[in-house]
Amino acid sequence: MQILTDTHMHTVASDHAYSTVHDYWALAVERGLQMFGVTDHAPDMPDGAHGWHFGNMKVLPRVYRNVALLRGIEANIQPMEGGLGLPDGMYPFLDYVIASFHEPVFPPSDLATNTRAVIRTLETGRCQILGHPGNPNYPIDYEEVVRAAKDNNVLIEINNSSFTHSRQGSEPNCLHILELVDRLDWKVSFGSDSHSAFTLGHFDACIEKANAIGFPEARVVTANAPRFLDFLAEHDKPVAGELQPWAEQFRT
Numbered sequence: 001m002q003i004l005t006d007t008h009m010h011t012v013a014s015d016h017a018y019s020t021v022h023d024y025w026a027l028a029v030e031r032g033l034q035m036f037g038v039t040d041h042a043p044d045m046p047d048g049a050h051g052w053h054f055g056n057m058k059v060l061p062r063v064y065r066n067v068a069l070l071r072g073i074e075a076n077i078q079p080m081e082g083g084l085g086l087p088d089g090m091y092p093f094l095d096y097v098i099a100s101f102h103e104p105v106f107p108p109s110d111l112a113t114n115t116r117a118v119i120r121t122l123e124t125g126r127c128q129i130l131g132h133p134g135n136p137n138y139p140i141d142y143e144e145v146v147r148a149a150k151d152n153n154v155l156i157e158i159n160n161s162s163f164t165h166s167r168q169g170s171e172p173n174c175l176h177i178l179e180l181v182d183r184l185d186w187k188v189s190f191g192s193d194s195h196s197a198f199t200l201g202h203f204d205a206c207i208e209k210a211n212a213i214g215f216p217e218a219r220v221v222t223a224n225a226p227r228f229l230d231f232l233a234e235h236d237k238p239v240a241g242e243l244q245p246w247a248e249q250f251r252t
């Protein structure tokens, strides 16, 4: 299984991350990635990026050294009823939105409350990826969530950091989620959730888990640039058309 895009990473726009867009770009080229997406924490997260960070990403090139850059955000599922907490005016500047539970914004709650918040967030139609849903601090009804993700065309993220240095105890949940996604005929994204460029494009743990259960590569929408851009086209994201001529070279 070869994964040639990375849709989850944080830059120095957040103080607890340590790499610049240039650092990521250099390693993306070195590692043969086709595309990556910068997804800094939303402004309502402590240490999140300022709103201007998201509005001004247009100054960055779309393609440099034949690697494309996407302009994303990791938004916070809102307490307690769900939603993303982003101003309406921010969406036109974003190619995609990851929606995640984060402890400083959403105090961990019971299964029913968490599940309802996730599903209401998916139903807003404004997020494309559900970030690290295997976090054991947020018990959710996985089957209900995967069904809602499918109904709303939102990818379920399998987060490589959840297997390495974040959200300890995620592993069995992530395996269960992978099995459910396969059984319910849905799709995932793989994200490194890098807070430093050194881990960009690192999906060893995701791939190992996927292989262990025979999870098909065809369900990994972030496996290559054309596949993820086609998905963004389904969400009417202008970047899909903008990058489509460039992405043709990677269509097989």
Ligand SMILES: [Zn+2]
Pocket (backbone or CB within 6 Å): 010, 014, 016, 041, 195
């Ligand atoms: Zn972070």
Ligand SMILES: [Zn+2]
Pocket (backbone or CB within 6 Å): 074, 100, 102, 131, 132
């Ligand atoms: Zn996160």
